[in-house]
Amino acid sequence: MTETAPTPLSAFTDLPLSPALLQGIDALDYSRMTPVQAQSLPAILEGRDVIAQAPTGSGKTAAFGLGLLHRLDMDRSETQAIVLCPTRELADQVARQLRKLAVGLANLKVSLLSGGLPLAPQLASLEHAPHVVVGTPGRVQELVRKQALALRAVRTLVLDEADRMLDMGFEEAIRDIVGRTPKTRQTLLFSATFAEPIRAIAEAMLREPVEVSVDAEASAPRVEEVFYEVEPGRKTQLLAALLLEYRPESCVVFCNMRRDADEVAGSLQHYGFSALALHGDMEQRDRDEVLVRFSNRSCRVLVASDVAARGLDVEDLAAVINFELPTDPDVYVHRIGRTARAGKGGLALSLCAPREMARAEQLQGRRAEQGDTRPLQWRKAAPIGGRPSNAPAAAMATLRIDAGRTDKLRPGDILGALTGEAGLKADMIGKIDVFPTRSYVAVARAQADRAVERLRAGKIKGRRFRVSRI
Template sequence: MQTPATFADLALAPTLRAGLEALGYTALTPVQAQALPAILAGRDLVAQAPTGSGKTAAFGLGLLQRIDTTIGGTQALVLCPTRELADQVGKQLRKLATGIANLKLSVLCGGIPLAPQLASLAHPPQVVVGTPGRVLELVQKDALDLRGVRALVLDEADRMLDMGFDEPIRALVKRTPKDRQTLLFSATFPDAIRTLATAMLREPVEISVDGGAQPATIETHFFEAEPARRAPQLAALLLQFNPASTVVFCNMRKDTEEVMGSLAHYGFDALALHGDMEQREREEVLVRFSNRSCNVLVASDVAARGLDIDDIGAVVNFELPTDVDTYLHRIGRTGRAGRNGLALSLVAPNERNRAALVEARLLEQGGAPIRFERIAALDGKPRGVPQATMATLRIDAGRTDKLRPGDIVGALTGETGLHKDAIGKIDVYPTRSYVAIARAQADRALERLRAGRIKGRRVRLHRL
């Protein structure tokens, strides 16, 4: 059978064409070309595929194809490791489902109040996207019935197991029909994933998309770290390479705040992202990083799983992770979509054994041996630290207020006289919205918006 090259080559329902057109999808990515024929044929699937490979559209089209909106009950369940990833998956599935009338999709995650989710389940959604813990909690409260599930997706299964979701996943699977279709996606394939696949899937098709290996477009550097001066060395690296946007990975969540504080001291627009933050805090950090109001994000591995931005200029390992797959997954966040990437690693003497494992994997894949470089730590506060190009305004109104991005653009260009080129990314949530404004014009825009109206009404605004 010939491998399809475009979505037009697939036997997709006409209702899915509208979503593909809305997203501008025509050519298939490698994971879509390999996975979709099997998924559409109803086969179980195990896919090794990294973040950013197009896997959401692959499983999304498959499960939406099987939805029957003429009957009630939950027919598809997608489990994700984090709230951020679940939100992103939910948004993309809604776009893919643009042409499907009367489809209800709910995102059910922990970290937000349970009562609104319980109320929303009075009319069961056909599609549920959520984190294992919260979905299981709702099932155990008899608020969610999984007996009608036709398709089950385990997205980023390796991270769900890393986060301790093994038992909740198994408990949920037992609540679904045995003849369901199961799709498992994982960036890495440790033994625990193979055990999970054996227990839950029936004669699955196995595919692998090369993404764990270091892409050729990523330039890598390893630097000798002085443990006591690692933070000023990090600042020196950012000044020397001057990437437009950077994700700095820390192994411990407590380190993210300390490193962020050190970078802020040197004058960088840095924010931290870790698992102890409240949902709104996490959302606002991700919004500000993605809209260029912050140019350095200091993150833990788990918190960064929901980060899906194609043009990250550089990834920095503040310290090397304890396993090679995590290293490869980290650096795979730069150099996407045909752009060149940059990966910088600070390696202390007690981390040389980790570096040796990374080097062995790279050599297996035809790469070069690691050559350690030196970087002098900053001494004092530097001049000319690059600033973020944008600033973010938060508007305390959103989708529930019928606010749309066009309303915000209209208010900014009309009420404030701001040129549309000064307006960046706009994110609209149920009760609040965020808009990026060119940094030099943000205060003026805020002042004039406060004096005026958006969509005929006054709203509260804040500069973040």
């Protein structure tokens, strides 16, 4: 039995949040709640179970994040909240968002437990129980079975993008994990769809949940959607032509197959574009470097499979291009939801071969079911005929430093070295990412070689480290 959420509030200050959590909201510069936050947070803060339908970019992480942080007892050194995510990229994004929201909570420990990464560091992080665990179901289940992670004190369990976790075959692991948590826990389930498998999971795991559903009209910012019909053999040439025409500062090109991501990225590189591929067959370090380079503006085009792009955290993504239309209209909505976040305008382009017309018609039909009667917007464009001379370059370049958190290196140390011994102005330096054994910094492309030379000749925090441009 579900209960519909009441009329929502609009300001975070209307909620019974502690000053510490309001400090995190201020630090993230949140002003008013998004629809999913406004509809779900009152019930979440009351301790109710919630099942929420909300698309990518709707603000759901802050909704469940504030809820689970609100229920923490910081005097207890036990794991009190678990967030399960379908991919390690999304888990990493959620963990970082939680840390930002919890800036006012002293000594909060959040552990990231994801598959595809070495087990030993994750085991070490559990020697002292974290307050919050964010992870993928398989790895969390593994660590629970090894008795490295105790779930007896869990107060809040979050299933984030539950539909994707079921699609990826995690149902058995999820049921096992949930069965090991206290029956008195609060369970929050977020999904892009309320398909029958989601309903079944909710019925089994949630107690009299409040149901929240944010429709596309309320949650989706303004996205200009344009479709182009093209012969299959000329898709790459048309893709290049559209990148030249629109010249997006940052763009994700979605492919349905992993092998296509490599081929399309390679073709774009041949045409002179700064493009990189991202898919599940890559080693984790390579995936990390691709995501770093795209998010710090060292790469303008990311060619990705759907699963690999889950959890992609890039502010102000200018455009999304469907190299192929997905077979599921809901996946299309997920894809285009990555542009035009926070109410800003965005662009979604789709390349449609003749055999994909049925998918376009299906998409139109799904829109009509949801009350959106707008026709699909079709345009024509000519594929390029050769290698262009005006492919836009990325604004930044990435330097890799072979040292990280284990070397006690901090972003401020890197910034100080670049503005000090290297002689760069602060406005030439972009995003800095510090990992356990490596660090990455974006610098203005024209200054990259000079920065590498100066850093190799000088020191960072009084020590010399290997520095390279990637």
